[in-house]
Structure formats: C-alpha cells, structure tokens
Amino acid sequence: MTIRYADMKEAIDRNWYRIDPNLVMLMERLVDSTDQAWSDEKLSHMGKLIGGRIARNAELTDKDPAKLVRWDRDGEEINDVVHPESSLDTKRELWKNNFIHLPESEEAGERGRPSPPPTHIGYFYLLCQCDTGMVCSVTMTSGVMRLIERYGDDKTKDVFLPKLYLTDFDAGWDGSMYLTEKAGGSDLGLTETVATKEGDTWRLNGFKWFCSNVDGDAIVTLARPEGAPAGIKGLGLFAVSRRLEDGSPNGVHIRQIKDKMGTRSVPTGEVDFVDAIAYPLAADGTPEDGRGINRMMEFVNQSRIVVAAMGAGIMRRVFLEAAIRATQREAFGGPINRHAMVREQLIDLMCESEAAAVLLFESAARIPTDRSKPVGTEDSLARILVPLTKMRCTRGGVQSASAALELFGGNGYIENWPMARQYRDAQCHTLWEGTENVLSLDVLRTMVKKQAHTALLDRLNECVSGATHPILANVRRSVSDAIARLTEDLVRVASAGKEGALLHARHLANEMADVAQCALVLEEAQWELDHKNTAHKAVVAAWLTRSRFEPRSQWNKANEGLIIGLFEKLIEYDTITAEEAAASL
Known part of the structure; x- marks a missing residue:
C-alpha cells in the first residue's frame, strides 16, 4: 500500500483507514483471522465517514461551539444548551453507525460473537484524529452506561438503560x-x-x-x-x-x-x-x-485508554497533514519535503506516531472487555502500561502538533488551516484522567502493590527474544541494553527512600515508556518481515532506538543515509527490502 501525499490537497475527504497503512497492519496483526474481513469492512466504513462528513463537521463546531441559554424570554430558567447543527449531525451519525453501541447491536447478535476489541479501539483512534472533544462526549455516554449496568438496581436500569441503548440519538440519551x-x-x-x-x-x-x-x-x-x-x-x-x-x-x-x-x-x-x-x-x-470512589475508579483505565487514543490520534493526524503540506509548500527552489531538515522532521513525526499507536493497542488489549468479568480486574501489566501509555501519547500529541504546525509556516498558526485546532486540543489531554505527575505516582503505586514492573520487564524481554531476523541485530542489542539499564534504575528507585522515589517517579516512568515503545516496535518489525516481507518497521525501530538511547543520534551516519536515501519509501509506505534497509540499521 503506497500513499502518495502529492495527490492530496488535505486530509479531509479521504478514507482515513485506507490511507493509514500502519493501522491496517495493526488490524492484520491483532484481529483474529476469522474476523479480519468483517473488521476491515467496518473500519473502512468508519474511516470514510470520519474522514469526510464528521471531519468537516468538526471544523464547523470548533468555530461555533454550544451555547447556554439559561433563561427564556419570560425570565424562567430553562438551562437549554444549544448545539450547532454540525455537532448534532456528528452525534446522529455516530449513534446510527453503532460507534459505541456495537456490542449491543443487532449486528453483534447476528454474528454470535463479540466484536474484536482492536476494531473498536480502531474506531476511537480514527475519531480522535478528527475531534477529540466529540470523543470525550461519546465516552461519557459509554461510561455512564457501563456504570449503571454494573451498579444500578433494577429500578435504575429501567429508568436509564433503554434510553442509553438507543441508536437514534434524538430519541435516546447521552x-x-x-x-x-x-x-x-x-x-x-x-x-x-x-x-x-x-x-x-x-x-x-x-x-x-x-x-x-x-x-x-x-x-x-x-x-x-x-x-x-x-x-x-x-x-x-x-x-x-x-x-x-x-x-x-x-x-x-x-x-x-x-x-x-x-x-x-x-x-x-x-x-x-x-x-x-x-x-x-x-x-x-x-x-x-465507602466504596463509591472504588466503583467510579474501576473504569479509570478504560478512560485513560480513550484519552491516550486522543493523543495518538492527533499524532497521526498532524503527521498526515504535514506530509501532505510538505509536498505543496515551496521554498528555496522546490517543495519543502526535498530539504533534508524537513525530511528529518517528517520521519520523526511518522515514527513517533507509529510508536504511540503500538503502545496504545498493546495497552488496550490488556483491559477486559467481557462484561461478565469484574471491571478493574486487569492484570498487573495493564495496571502499569495504561498510565505509561496515557502519559506518553498525550505528551506526544502536544509535541507532534507543535512540530507539525511549524512545517506550515505562518499558516499553521491561522485558525482556518488544520493545525491550530489540533494544537489547542492536544494540550487538554495531558490534563484529562491525570497529569503526568499523577500518572507517574500511579506507576510507582503499581510497582509497590502489584510488582507490576516485573510483568513489564517480562513483556519487554519477550519482544526482544522474538526478534531473530539478522537485520534487527543492532536494534535488538540496543533495546536489550536499555532493558538492562531500566532494571538497574528500578533497583535504584526502590532503594531511594520515599522522597527519592517520588523525586524520580516521572523520570522512571518516561524511561519505561521509551523502552516499551522501542521493544514493541521491534516486535512489529519481526512480524512485518515474516508476514509482509518489508523492512519498514525495522527502519522505524532503528530510528526510535537511536533517538531514545543515543545521546548524539543526530550525528549517526545511518540516520543520514535514511534521510537521504530512504525518505520517500519510508514516508509513503513503499516496500523496503532487507538489503535496502541494512545501511540504515
């Protein structure tokens, strides 16, 4: 699947699933083979809807948000929130297309088995590229529904659930x-x-x-x-x-x-x-x-995954917009994507986006989706991965939006271009469901109470041990060395006393996220070489490990060769042979 950015004017009015080879690959890797055709069809439909109608609505809603009419003309309090038609149209389409109601839908019943969890995360990932505020609104409805299902008595369920289950937005409740x-x-x-x-x-x-x-x-x-x-x-x-x-x-x-x-x-x-x-x-x-807060907080990991998807979605969107714009904007004798520094920026945006996506889908897969199982019973790996994922993806959204905006020049700062809203929206996600400090403390807590770091180290070593292709040797060694350093730092923090551990909590959490992303992309690289006979992910893994673990990676000759020799193939997702990739690894 080759993506020709020069053939696009902008991202809107494209099928965002079909122009995202990385998301397609994730579905091929994570969705069971018996569900892949169905999943591909559902995501393609949602990618077209979100990339077109809903994306256009998002731009209109941002410029004309909901307004409160508190009093009527007779001075009576009415508390009426008036939404723009663009927002209402989006909700009607999402409800009608079972965005959140897929597990309860007639289609799910006819299939006779649950919808694949990666497919549903894919829905959220696509919508997050378009309108993260709308994702928040939709998630509120889903969360309320789940809490009432689990903790409401019969009377409460009778009052709320029939309305919450309706797929007609105007007749139902959000x-x-x-x-x-x-x-x-x-x-x-x-x-x-x-x-x-x-x-x-x-x-x-x-x-x-x-x-x-x-x-x-x-x-x-x-x-x-x-x-x-x-x-x-x-x-x-x-x-x-x-x-x-x-x-x-x-x-x-x-x-x-x-x-x-x-x-x-x-x-x-x-x-x-x-x-x-x-x-x-x-x-x-x-x-x-005394258990009200426990009932509420049982859903915190699910909420954090959604907020992480917001950051990851923005990272994907701003990379796509920047890649398109770099083929159109001319400076110093040609399109700016011919210039080495711009190429380096675009490669970094793409690699960071893919690293966020693999961390998001790995974490989401660890959260139980079977409603017969108690919520909040995630394994210890989920307890540590989810806060790491939320922290890394939301911070990445801010950083990528800022970097991509710069590639637009002054137009990036103008509200009727696509970057300004992405940058404004991205900053909110570092706050929702816990700041970086709160998340880092949660990581420490899971280490003490659940020994969750041991599960994380086991998973990282599993990624490394499975990467056996010869061209991955250098990356494998780099990630293995990083795991060893992380292990030493875990011991250092454990012996630092309470104040020392609190001081280093965020440093340690960021180090964990670095190593986790590189290990997971390494695992992807092995899968892609085995199943797709291309070394795209191998090159991405090499770029990430150098940027994470080499203090002077900008001077690495392999990076220079990648930027000069492999830029088009990498960015456009052309097939890269092992021989072509070798010099960059």
Whole structure:
C-alpha cells in the first residue's frame, strides 16, 4: 500500500483507514483471522465517514461551539444548551453507525460473537484524529452506561438503560460525568456535594466545577451521604436524570459553559444540584459503604485508554497533514519535503506516531472487555502500561502538533488551516484522567502493590527474544541494553527512600515508556518481515532506538543515509527490502 501525499490537497475527504497503512497492519496483526474481513469492512466504513462528513463537521463546531441559554424570554430558567447543527449531525451519525453501541447491536447478535476489541479501539483512534472533544462526549455516554449496568438496581436500569441503548440519538440519551469540584480539583476526597435520603429517595445538593458533556441526559456523579466520614472513603456514586419521568426539570442548574482553549465540541460547564433526585449506584452494597470512589475508579483505565487514543490520534493526524503540506509548500527552489531538515522532521513525526499507536493497542488489549468479568480486574501489566501509555501519547500529541504546525509556516498558526485546532486540543489531554505527575505516582503505586514492573520487564524481554531476523541485530542489542539499564534504575528507585522515589517517579516512568515503545516496535518489525516481507518497521525501530538511547543520534551516519536515501519509501509506505534497509540499521 503506497500513499502518495502529492495527490492530496488535505486530509479531509479521504478514507482515513485506507490511507493509514500502519493501522491496517495493526488490524492484520491483532484481529483474529476469522474476523479480519468483517473488521476491515467496518473500519473502512468508519474511516470514510470520519474522514469526510464528521471531519468537516468538526471544523464547523470548533468555530461555533454550544451555547447556554439559561433563561427564556419570560425570565424562567430553562438551562437549554444549544448545539450547532454540525455537532448534532456528528452525534446522529455516530449513534446510527453503532460507534459505541456495537456490542449491543443487532449486528453483534447476528454474528454470535463479540466484536474484536482492536476494531473498536480502531474506531476511537480514527475519531480522535478528527475531534477529540466529540470523543470525550461519546465516552461519557459509554461510561455512564457501563456504570449503571454494573451498579444500578433494577429500578435504575429501567429508568436509564433503554434510553442509553438507543441508536437514534434524538430519541435516546447521552451521558455526562460530574466529578470535579472547585475546592478539590483532582482531590476528590474534598467533595462537598451532599446526598440526603428522604424515605426511599436520595436528593443531591452541591456545586460541580468541571462537568463534561454538561447537558447529557444521564449523569453520573459523586456525593457524600449525610453523616458519612470526610475524605475519599465517605463518597457515594449516584446517577441523576436531567429530567424527571414527567419531563419536568430535576434540580440540575447550569451556571455557565466554560470558555475553553480547545476541545470545544464537548461543552464543559459548572452545575448546581438543588434537591436533584438521584439513584444510588451501589447494587453490590450501599451508598454509605465507602466504596463509591472504588466503583467510579474501576473504569479509570478504560478512560485513560480513550484519552491516550486522543493523543495518538492527533499524532497521526498532524503527521498526515504535514506530509501532505510538505509536498505543496515551496521554498528555496522546490517543495519543502526535498530539504533534508524537513525530511528529518517528517520521519520523526511518522515514527513517533507509529510508536504511540503500538503502545496504545498493546495497552488496550490488556483491559477486559467481557462484561461478565469484574471491571478493574486487569492484570498487573495493564495496571502499569495504561498510565505509561496515557502519559506518553498525550505528551506526544502536544509535541507532534507543535512540530507539525511549524512545517506550515505562518499558516499553521491561522485558525482556518488544520493545525491550530489540533494544537489547542492536544494540550487538554495531558490534563484529562491525570497529569503526568499523577500518572507517574500511579506507576510507582503499581510497582509497590502489584510488582507490576516485573510483568513489564517480562513483556519487554519477550519482544526482544522474538526478534531473530539478522537485520534487527543492532536494534535488538540496543533495546536489550536499555532493558538492562531500566532494571538497574528500578533497583535504584526502590532503594531511594520515599522522597527519592517520588523525586524520580516521572523520570522512571518516561524511561519505561521509551523502552516499551522501542521493544514493541521491534516486535512489529519481526512480524512485518515474516508476514509482509518489508523492512519498514525495522527502519522505524532503528530510528526510535537511536533517538531514545543515543545521546548524539543526530550525528549517526545511518540516520543520514535514511534521510537521504530512504525518505520517500519510508514516508509513503513503499516496500523496503532487507538489503535496502541494512545501511540504515
């Protein structure tokens, strides 16, 4: 599959699955052979929809985001969030095409077996290239649905699930999550919203500071039952419908929609609960049992994977846009992609995008998708890989968006070109579901409580031991040496005492992410040589290991040969023979 960027004017109105050989390869490698034809068809359909209609909608929505009409002309409070038609059209298309409802769909029932998890992650990866705010909105609905399925009693399920399951967006409900309060920020233990029980009815009173997809019909929130202890163990988990069964308002008052830097397609607001009727999500206990936060946090790894996909999706999108633009923009006697420094930048954007993608799909594969199994029962490898993936992909989104924007020159900074929104949106993802500091602490915690680093080292060594092709020898040696250094650093941090470990937590997490990405791309390179007879991934693995582990890699002669001699074949995904690749390895 050869991609000719010179034949494209821009990324929009292309089938984003069909012009992404790396994603196609991931599906060939990860999806069972009995499901590959079906998966390929579904992703091709979604790639065309997202790359065309939904991508065009995303540009319109960013320039005309949702607005709050709090009062009607008679001065009555109505709390109406008015969405642009572009946003509503996107949601209608996603709902209609089973973007989040695929497991419950009629098609899934007819197949008689679950849809392949990599295919569904592929859906999110494609949408993240287009509109990460919309991904947040969609994910809220999915998360609310799963929490009510697991923890709602029969009455709660009857109220919420029939509407959440509908694939007609206008007739169904979408979801919201109201967790953060002004006093606490990320410290949910400072939650002040109070839940009071009156007979069999719970009512909520309090103020929520960051409410994602603020006007969703089905809300999940945290509140402290009256008399519960302070701190995180005193919280209960509740579902709230925006309107009561008779259609009247349910005490949910939107103060304002925040004027955000990016991700404008998902309205984020401030909300007061005033005697809002709530349904406890505690079918396995009670709202007062101190496990509300545990129930909520069981889904944190799934949420982090989605946010990681946002970063990885932006990395892919900005590489694609930059590769196209570099064939069109002329400077100093020709298209800028003829110049060595630009070639180096494009190769780096592509390699970093592929490294993010393999880490994303590896982590996602570790999270259970069988609903009969308890959520939050991921193996220890997932517990350490997911925060590493979220950290690396979201930071990579910011870095790649900045680098790609520069290749557009001044036009990159202009809002009616494609790069400015990607750069604005990318910065949000480092905040959602945990900053780098929080994620690094989670990595330390899994090391102490789960010994998760041993599972990670085992997986990395498995990647290295399977890379037996002769042209991978240098890369294999480099990754093996990096694993040895990582092992030494793990011992160093373990013996550094509490303050020393906290000081080095982020350094260690970044080192783990470096080694994990290189090891996984090395494994891909072996698979590609075995099954596709091309050395594209071998060259990518060599580029990444040198950039990660060689302090002066910019002076490496192999890199020079790659930039000068293999640029077109590498960037355009032409077949690269082992002999052609050898000089670059």
